[in-house]
Amino acid sequence: MALAVVCVVWGTTYFAMRIGVATVPAFLFSGVRQVIAGVLMMVLLLLSGQRLAISRRDIGRQFIAGTLMIALGNGVVGWAERYIPSGLAALIVSIMPVYVVLIGYIAGTDRKAINVYLVIGLLLGCVGVGLIFRDNVADLGNSNYRYGVLAAFFACFCWAAGTVYTKHRPSAAKTLVNVAFQLTSGGVVLLLGSIFLDDYSQLATVTSDSLWALAYLIIFGSLASYGCFLYALKHLPPGLASVYAYVNPFIALLLGYFFLHERLTGITALALIVTLGGVFFINKSYRQKAKI
Template sequence: MKSSEDSLRTSMPNPEPKTAPRGLPWIAALLTMTFWASSFVVIRDAGEAFSPGPMALLRGASAALVLSVWMLFRRPRFPSGKVTWLIMILWGVAWFAVYVVVLNAAEKSIDAGTAAMIVNIAPLIIAVFAGLVLGEGLPKRLIIGIIVSLLGIGMITAATFTGFFTVGGLVLSLVAALLYASCVLLQKHFLSREDSVTVTWAGIFVGALASLVFAPALVTEVAAAPLNMTLQVVYLGVVPTAIAFNLWGYALKHLPAGLLSSSSLVVPAIVVLLAWIVLGEVPPPLAAAGGVLCLAGAATAIGPQIAGALRRSRSQPSALP
C-alpha cells in the first residue's frame, strides 16, 4: 500500500513551484531600472506639452488600462485584511499620484539633473531605515557603494547643470525623495506578502482615480499637444509604470528593501547612456566619469549578491514562478 501511494505521489505533477530561480529578482530589478531610466529621457521631451498634473493622470490612466485588460485574463488575489486594504490605498495614492505630480512639478522649477540628484538620496534613506528598523542590517559594502554612487550622481549633476534653480524646486525634490523612500518601505513591510501583480494594479488604479482632479486640464492639453507627445506619455504609463512597477513588486517580494533600492543608483548612468543613444546628446567628460562612478558604486553595493544569486540559480535550478 505504501509503495503504491509513493508511486502515485511521484507521478502527480507539482501544482505549485516552491521557489523562483534566485537570479530572476535581480533580472527584474535591472529591467526596472532600465525602464525607469528611459522615463527621464521621455519626460524631458513630453514635459514641454504637458503640465505636472495632467501628465500624471495620462500616465496613470494608461497604466491602469493596460493592467486592467491583463487582469481580465488573470484572477486577482486581493488582500483579506481591512488594514492591508487601507495601506494599499494609501500607498497607491502616495506612489502613483502624489509622488509623480510632485516630481513633475519639481522639474518645472529646478534643473532636471539637480532634481534627479536630490531624489536619489532615497536609496540611502531606505537602506538606513531598513537596516535599523526592519532588521536588514547595514553592511559596510552597501553604505560605501551608495556613497560612491551619490558622488557619481553629483558629478553628472554638475556637468549638466543649467542654472535653473529655485527654493521651491529644491523643497519639492526633497519631498519626492521622502515619498519615494516611504512608499518602498511601506510596500516592503506591509504589502510584499500579497500578490504583487494585484497590489500593483490596485495601487496604479487608485493613483489614477486620485489624479482625476486634473481631467479638465488634461483634455485641454491633449487637444493642443502634438500626437507624438501624447504617445510618449502613454509610453510612460505602459512601460516605466505598468510593466516596470510589476517587475519591481516581484523583486521587492524576494529581496531586502535596502539592497534592492540601491540598484536604482545605476539609473543616472543609464540615463546618460540613453540620452546619448536616443537623443544624440554626447555626455560631457565629467558626466561620463560620474556615470562610471554610479556603476562602480552599484557594483560594490549589490554586485556580489547578484553574482551569488546567478551562480546558485545555475547550480540549483528551480521552477519558474
C-alpha cells in the same frame, strides 16, 4: 531579471516624461497614465481568469503605497521635469537607496543590513550624484529650476518611504493585484491634485509626441516595469532592490544628451565610474549578509 528590466526601462521613463509634460499639464499627464495602466492591469487579470482578491486592510495599504510612490514620488518627478533636465531628475532620484537605508534604520526595520560595504556603496553613490550636480550649481539662481530640484528631492524621499512601507507592510494579495491597486490609487490622487495644481490652458497645445510618450509610459513604464519592481522588492532586500536608481540616471543622461540636447560633460563620466562602484559595494554587502 525583474530588477534588470526596472534598471533599463525606468531609465527611459525620465526621457519620456520630459517629452510628455512639455505640452500636457504634469499632474494630469501622470494621473491619466497611472489610472489607465491600473485599470488595464485589472482588466487583463480578469480576462486571464484571475480574481481581484484583496482584503480591505490590504486595499488601504496599497492606497498608502500608491500615494507615496506613484503620486508623491513619480508624479512629482514629472512636475519637476518641466523645469529641470530629465538626466538631473534621474540623478537626484538616484540617492533614493540612501533614503531607504536611513528610513529603515530609523524605523528599526532593517538595522542589521548596515555594514561597511553598504556604507561605502551608499557614500560612493552620493559622491557620484554630487559630481554631476556640481555642473548645475549655477542654474540654482533660476527660481523655477530651484523649485524643480527641491521637488525632485521630495519625490525621491516619498518613493523611498513607500519602498520601505511596501517591504514591511506586505499584502496577502498577488503581486499583480497589488500593482493594479497601487497604480489606480496613485493615479486618482494625482488627478485630484491636478484640479488644483495644473494649468489646463496647456491642453490647447498638446503634441503627438506627448501622446506617444503617454502610451509608452502606460505600457512599459507602468504596466510592465512596475510589476517587475514590486516582484523584485518582494524577493530582494530593499537596499538591493533600489539600486536601479543608480543605473537609471545614466540611461536618462544618454537619452537626454542625444535626443534633447541636454548637457553631458567629463565630470559625468567620472560620476558614472564612482556610482557604479557604489552599486558594486551595495551588492557585495547583501551577498555577504546572505552568506551569514
